[in-house]
Amino acid sequence: MRDILNVMWFDFLTTKPIILPVFAVIAVMCGVMGLFFSPLMYMFVVMAAVMFIVPLEAVADKSGFHKLYGILPVSRKNITRGRFQFLFWVLFIVEIFSLLMVKAAVMLQLYRLLPNQNTETMQLVAATFNEESSNCFSVIAGIFVVMCLGFAYMQMMGQIFGQENEMKIVMITLAALTVGSLAFFQLDAVGIIPHITFLPDFDAMTSRQRILYYIGMNLATFGITTVFGEITAAKIAKREL
Amino acid sequence: METGNILEIQGLNKTYADFALRDVSFTLPRGYIMGFVGQNGSGKTTTIRSVLNMAAKDSGKITVFGLDSVTDSIEIKQRLGVVFDSLYLAEHLNIRQIEQQLRPFYTNWDSEEFFRRVREFDLPEKKRLGDFSKGMKMKCMIAIALSHKAELMILDEPTSGLDPVARDELLDILAEYIEDANCGVLFSTHITADVERIADYVTILHNGKVWYTGTKDDLTEQYAVLKGDEKEIPPVVKPKLIGFHGYRNGFEALIRTDDLAGLPASISYEKASIDEIIVYIAKEDKHERHSERDVV
Numbered sequence: 287m288r289d290i291l292n293v294m295w296f297d298f299l300t301t302k303p304i305i306l307p308v309f310a311v312i313a314v315m316c317g318v319m320g321l322f323f324s325p326l327m328y329m330f331v332v333m334a335a336v337m338f339i340v341p342l343e344a345v346a347d348k349s350g351f352h353k354l355y356g357i358l359p360v361s362r363k364n365i366t367r368g369r370f371q372f373l374f375w376v377l378f379i380v381e382i383f384s385l386l387m388v389k390a391a392v393m394l395q396l397y398r399l400l401p402n403q404n405t406e407t408m409q410l411v412a413a414t415f416n417e418e419s420s421n422c423f424s425v426i427a428g429i430f431v432v433m434c435l436g437f438a439y440m441q442m443m444g445q446i447f448g449q450e451n452e453m454k455i456v457m458i459t460l461a462a463l464t465v466g467s468l469a470f471f472q473l474d475a476v477g478i479i480p481h482i483t484f485l486p487d488f489d490a491m492t493s494r495q496r497i498l499y500y501i502g503m504n505l506a507t508f509g510i511t512t513v514f515g516e517i518t519a520a521k522i523a524k525r526e527l
Numbered sequence: 528m529e530t531g532n533i534l535e536i537q538g539l540n541k542t543y544a545d546f547a548l549r550d551v552s553f554t555l556p557r558g559y560i561m562g563f564v565g566q567n568g569s570g571k572t573t574t575i576r577s578v579l580n581m582a583a584k585d586s587g588k589i590t591v592f593g594l595d596s597v598t599d600s601i602e603i604k605q606r607l608g609v610v611f612d613s614l615y616l617a618e619h620l621n622i623r624q625i626e627q628q629l630r631p632f633y634t635n636w637d638s639e640e641f642f643r644r645v646r647e648f649d650l651p652e653k654k655r656l657g658d659f660s661k662g663m664k665m666k667c668m669i670a671i672a673l674s675h676k677a678e679l680m681i682l683d684e685p686t687s688g689l690d691p692v693a694r695d696e697l698l699d700i701l702a703e704y705i706e707d708a709n710c711g712v713l714f715s716t717h718i719t720a721d722v723e724r725i726a727d728y729v730t731i732l733h734n735g736k737v738w739y740t741g742t743k744d745d746l747t748e749q750y751a752v753l754k755g756d757e758k759e760i761p762p763v764v765k766p767k768l769i770g771f772h773g774y775r776n777g778f779e780a781l782i783r784t785d786d787l788a789g790l791p792a793s794i795s796y797e798k799a800s801i802d803e804i805i806v807y808i809a810k811e812d813k814h815e816r817h818s819e820r821d822v823v
Contacts, residue, residue, distance in 0.1 A: 292631040299628045300617050345617055353615035356581035358632050359604035527581040 289360045293368025294375065298338070300345055305337045317387060322400060324414040325391040325422040328384035329429050335380035336433055339373050339441075343449050356527040363519040366445065370515030373437055374508055381430040381504075388422045391415065424488055427500050431507050442514040446521045531593070533557045533679050533711035534578070539587035541573055546735060548573055551587070553730045553740040558708035560701060562722030562743070563715040564801060565732035566809055571715040574732065575683050578713075579609065591679060605634060608672020612684035614664045618657030622650055622667065633675035641674035662693030669700055680704060680712045686721050694718075698725050719801040729801065733808050743801075751787060752803055753780050755794035764790060770807030781807035 312334040320327035345351070355365050397411050414422070443455040473479045488496060532554040539551040548570045555561045563571050576582035578589055580600040589596035591603045616625050622645055630636045645652060648666040650659070656667065665685055672680055680701070686694045701712055702725055716722060722729060722743070730740040739746055753768070757778040760768070768780035781799055790796070799807075 289632075295631060296628050299624060300620070303619060303624065345619070349617045350611075350613060350615045351617075353581075353611050353613075356576070356579050357604060357607070357609040357615070358629075359601045360632060361601060524583065526583060527576075 289364040290368045290371055293360065293365050294372040297342055297369060297372045298376075301338045301341050304341055304345075309334055309337055320387055321391050321394065321396045323397065323411055325388040326414055326425060328387050328391075328422070329426050331384050331387075332377065332380050332426055332429050332433065335377050336437055338376045339437055342369070343444065347449070352527045362523050362525075362527075366519040366522060367512075367515045370438060370441065370511055370518070373441060374434055374511040377430055377434045377437075378504065378508075381426060384426050385423060385500075388426065392422075421488055423496070423500070424485070427503055431503060434507050435510055438511040438514045442518045445518045531557065532590075533592060534713060535588075535590045536574070536578070537588045539574065539577055539589065540585045541577060541582060542585055543573075546570070546573070548577070548735045551732070551735070551737050553737055555711050555713055555728060557711055558705065559727040560705050560712040560714060560725050561728040561730060562719070562726035562801075563713055563730050563732065564717060564719055564722055564805060565738075566805065567717060569732040570735040571732055572683055573735075575681055575713070575715060578681065579604075579607075605675070606678045608669070608675070608677030608680045610665060610668040610672060610680070610682040610685045612687055614656060614659075614668070616656055616667070619655055621655055622652045625656065625667070625671075629671060635676045637674055637676065640676075641670055644670035644673055660693075661688050662690065662696070665689065665693070665697060666700075669697070673704070678710050680710070681715075682712065683715045684717070685714070686716055686718050694721065701725055717805075719805065722801055731801075731805065731808070733805075734812065738808055739804075746801065746804070747798055749784055750781055750799040750804055751784050751796040752799045752807075753782050753790070753794055753796045754778070755791075759791050759793050761789055761791070770810030772810055781811075 313331050316327045316330045316334075355362065358365075392415055395415055397408070397415060400408065400411075402408055403412075439459070440452065440455070443459075444452050447455060470479070474481060486499065491499065534555040536554070537552050539548055541548040546568070551570070551574055553561075563574070565571050573582060577584045578591065578596055580596050584597075592606060594603050596603060617628075620628070626638060626641055630638060642652075645667075648663075648670060650663055650667055650670070656664065659667065669680075682701075686697060689697065698721060701714065704710060705712055714722070714726065726743050728741065729743045729746050731738040731746075755777055757773050760778070764782070764786060767786045768782055771778060771780040781804060782796070787796060
């Protein structure tokens with residue numbers, strides 16, 4: 287466990303000097319705009335958090351980290367596990383921060399301080415601060431899940447099949463997803479398969495049910511990311527550095 | 528003080544598509560520096576990668592500090608310092624950030640010692656590592672190795688590409704390090720002058736096989752370079768010549784000093800340097816003895 291934490295800290299320190307200033311600017315801009323114009327702005331903070339993960343492979347390649355991984359007193363499996371945990375926890379912490387900011391924005395209703403409250407635009411702004419209808423929480427949580435699983439999947443495929451094949455993997459995955467989705471919706475439309483509702487009716491849920499749903503969704507994301515990490519670690523553990 | 532061998536390699540075999548290490552065996556006692564020499568592609572780096580468990584060996588046994596290089600790899604790496612020919616750290620970070628990154632991995636990490644070494648080596652603490660000279664990068668890797676109290680230092684071609692001053696400084700650092708009789712250094716290079724200067728032991732690798740392993744003094748005493756007229760070589764000596772090179776006015780070849788008896792006075796000889804030994808081994812391999820007049 288300590289080794290995995292050390293690898294996560296190592297990865298964070300690797301990208302921090304490159305990304306933290308840019309991320310801080312985005313977070314502050316979205317933070318202010320979220321307080322005054324729309325809590326939905328906080329979804330961009332979650333999206334921006336992937337910037338901490340994206341440069342890792344390029345830095346590792348450029349800096350010869352394969353040699354470093356060979357001399358550090360930590361197993362190859364834990365290096366891989368640490369990378370996947372870093373991916374999850376960075377996005378998760380930013381997700382929680384964003385959800386808290388949404389809550390604060392909805393409670394503070396700072397848009398009221400803006401001029402021209404009676405205009406159509408300001409009424410649209412006001413609507414996004416209505417917690418019941420905005421579904422900001424669901425959007426942000428959904429973006430977190432998609433980003434986390436998407437990047438974990440890409441990380442897994444990239445490490446197993448090589449970063450140079452990343453574009454091929456993206457194309458094949460997108461093609462498979464498109465074909466799968468089209469087939470599913472077609473079968474659903476003609477009634478061959480029973481209708482499945484992927485998203486629950488959030489408006490009908492109590493606050494407690496919503497919180498439990500979000501916790502379940504985050505736990506599932508953590509579990510899948512960890513499984514991706516384990517598969518990758520098992521596949522590449524014996525590979526030479 | 529512990530005694531015995533700090534590194535033992537027995538019967539190491541490793542096969543790639545175009546290269547193989549064959550039955551590589553040697554030992555490094557504590558308190559000594561071993562020069563690990565050979566031509567480019569002779570297998571030095573593959574051997575080092577096998578010691579570090581970065582390459583999976585086909586067969587053989589490697590023990591470091593008496594521990595198995597595969598099953599006890601993590602414990603070994605806590606006590607091992609490694610310097611490669613190129614930097615393995617994030618080049619956009621500075622020394623302080625690198626220290627923050629590596630410190631948690633080592634149980635024996637000493638930050639004070641690290642920054643003392645950084646100051647001693649005149650390394651700028653706030654400059655990006657990517658802007659360091661090759662010599663500074665090398666010193667940075669040595670500072671890291673010394674900061675977790677490495678008992679064995681493995682250096683893979685550390686002096687290649689260094690200017691003479693930086694090379695000299697590096698060798699001084701190693702000489703100071705080995706004053707602690709509990710430590711050891713395995714120093715791979717093809718610059719044999721460095722080995723002549725600081726090594727106590729030498730292992731020569733040639734085409735994936737150990738050609739010589741033992742003390743440096745034994746090596747240079749065991750071989751001599753012969754020069755003279757080719758016609759005066761006694762027939763019984765001819766098969767014992769290594770890397771024979773005949774030319775218009777004479778010949779040159781390497782010979783074991785044990786085989787010098789019976790040579791005529793007109794054939795001169797002198798002690799072979801490690802460089803000469805490696806060159807003659809390579810010539811022997813290319814069958815240069817047959818290249819000029821096909822006589823020997």
